[in-house]
Amino acid sequence: MGLSLPIGLHPLDLEEVVPTATKHDVVIIGGGPAGYAAALYGASAGLDCGIVEMNKLGGTCLNVGCIPAKELLETAAVFRAVSHAKDFGVNAGEPALDWSTTMSRKQGIIDQLVTGLGGMLKGRKVTVYDGIGSLGANKTVKVTGGESGDVELTGDAILLAAGSAVRTIPGFDIDGKLVMTSDELLSIDSLPDRAVVIGGGAIGSEFASMMSDLGTDVTILEYAKNILPGVDKDAAKIVERSFTKRGMTIKTGVMVSDHTPGGSGTTVNYSAVDGGEAGSVETDLVVVAVGRRPRSEHLGLEGTAVVVDDRGFIEVDDRLQTAEAGVYALGDVINTAQLAHIGFAEGMFVIQELLGEDPVPIDYSKVPWCIYCHPEVAFAGHTEDSAKEAGYDVVTSKHRNMGNGRSMIIGDTDGLVKIIAEKNADGTGGKILGVHLVGPWVTEQLGQGYLAVNWEATVDDLAPLIQPHPTISEVFGETVLSLTGRSLH
Numbered sequence: 136m137g138l139s140l141p142i143g144l145h146p147l148d149l150e151e152v153v154p155t156a157t158k159h160d161v162v163i164i165g166g167g168p169a170g171y172a173a174a175l176y177g178a179s180a181g182l183d184c185g186i187v188e189m190n191k192l193g194g195t196c197l198n199v200g201c202i203p204a205k206e207l208l209e210t211a212a213v214f215r216a217v218s219h220a221k222d223f224g225v226n227a228g229e230p231a232l233d234w235s236t237t238m239s240r241k242q243g244i245i246d247q248l249v250t251g252l253g254g255m256l257k258g259r260k261v262t263v264y265d266g267i268g269s270l271g272a273n274k275t276v277k278v279t280g281g282e283s284g285d286v287e288l289t290g291d292a293i294l295l296a297a298g299s300a301v302r303t304i305p306g307f308d309i310d311g312k313l314v315m316t317s318d319e320l321l322s323i324d325s326l327p328d329r330a331v332v333i334g335g336g337a338i339g340s341e342f343a344s345m346m347s348d349l350g351t352d353v354t355i356l357e358y359a360k361n362i363l364p365g366v367d368k369d370a371a372k373i374v375e376r377s378f379t380k381r382g383m384t385i386k387t388g389v390m391v392s393d394h395t396p397g398g399s400g401t402t403v404n405y406s407a408v409d410g411g412e413a414g415s416v417e418t419d420l421v422v423v424a425v426g427r428r429p430r431s432e433h434l435g436l437e438g439t440a441v442v443v444d445d446r447g448f449i450e451v452d453d454r455l456q457t458a459e460a461g462v463y464a465l466g467d468v469i470n471t472a473q474l475a476h477i478g479f480a481e482g483m484f485v486i487q488e489l490l491g492e493d494p495v496p497i498d499y500s501k502v503p504w505c506i507y508c509h510p511e512v513a514f515a516g517h518t519e520d521s522a523k524e525a526g527y528d529v530v531t532s533k534h535r536n537m538g539n540g541r542s543m544i545i546g547d548t549d550g551l552v553k554i555i556a557e558k559n560a561d562g563t564g565g566k567i568l569g570v571h572l573v574g575p576w577v578t579e580q581l582g583q584g585y586l587a588v589n590w591e592a593t594v595d596d597l598a599p600l601i602q603p604h605p606t607i608s609e610v611f612g613e614t615v616l617s618l619t620g621r622s623l624h
């Protein structure tokens with residue numbers, strides 16, 4: 136059945152299994168967020184979808200990324216809360232960590248979600264192939280090396296969603312003992328007394344925060360001038376101050392060169408770049424957290440016009456179409472933000488494109504970002520610097536959480552709301568260009584800021600809206616209000 140035929144002509148029985156099916160409306164290589172979102176969304180629109188996965192359904196996000204990392208961060212949050220229980224008059228004693236229970240709980244959540252995903256795909260008649268999918272000429276996909284055996288598939292459209300793998304760096308071979316990436320750390324037998332995290336971006340900061348809260352002496356080594364590169368400078372400063380106050384050592388403007396094992400640990404050596412200072416640090420564990428690379432090497436692509444750049448990203452246009460007709464690429468394998476929710480959006484976008492619904496291209500400059508370290512970071516839209524670089528005349532407003540009643544009640548006042556707006560002639564704020572939040576639960580509070588940026592709301596649109604009291608979201612309301620030229624507290 137071709138994509139040009141009416142939707143809804145797939146009355147397959149739920150129990151029917153077609154493991155040798157070779158023709159689908161859509162064949163998707165990769166079962167991570169981008170791939171499975173396309174399959175689920177496409178199937179709900181009546182398309183016959185086949186999905187090829189070489190490892191486990193759910194991809195990085197469910198298995199070695201978002202879900203397990205946030206579970207460990209939640210363990211850290213509980214440990215931190217119990218540690219400070221006496222501040223609230225609750226005498227719980229000193230907490231003790233049972234890491235095996237933490238690991239068991241983490242794996243249980245992963246297994247439940249992966250099983251649930253498999254059930255949803257089956258319920259929507261999506262055929263799942265276990266193996267490595269490679270694309271050849273004429274939109275033909277060969278599946279090899281898995282439990283599905285050698286299978287050849289064809290589709291009216293092919294979606295390349297092969298995902299990503301951890302990046303490594305020279306001089307730090309991954310051995311799973313002294314040197315690890317996020318993949319190995321998420322299944323570590325026990326936490327070390329000392330750890331060096333190479334990379335102070337989102338991934339590195341999350342793992343550094345988690346380990347520090349659970350008793351590890353953490354050092355972060357970051358190449359850039361500040362940790363969390365790309366985050367608004369005022370938001371990043373709040374996180375850096377909080378990390379330092381909690382005992383972490385942060386070295387910015389440095390480049391690691393190698394490490395020298397000795398005894399039960401190793402010594403990491405680093406040189407100065409851009410204002411940093413050279414030095415070395417002894418540690419029990421090195422965590423390499425320098426980002427992820429596209430996993431395009433298994434895709435074949437022989438006899439196709441698909442272009443892969445020198446960094447391994449598949450090149451696409453703003454419709455996510457490759458240079459090969461009928462072949463699309465999405466998720467971490469293309470050079471867009473490597474976020475699961477971006478993969479979801481791209482998966483739905485491509486399906487809408489295939490159905491002729493002419494969806495609006497994704498505006499990657501306005502997507503939501505969430506970093507789950509303590510304190511959390513969430514933002515959408517321009518930073519102050521990027522807005523100025525884009526040519527805007529801006530006005531900003533910043534309010535700290537320290538005077539907020541709810542923040543004081545929960546005993547967590549490290550936080551900030553910063554709003555960047557286009558500057559009116561009278562100095563007040565006009566269109567809201569960026570919203571940046573730091574503090575407890577801000578990943579759950581970003582919604583109104585995200586909508587403001589994407590709906591191109593003005594300060595005057597938002598200022599009259601009421602924030603409930605007492606909530607941390609009142610800080611957002613106060614920040615908007617101050618951009619009108621008047622303020623409350």
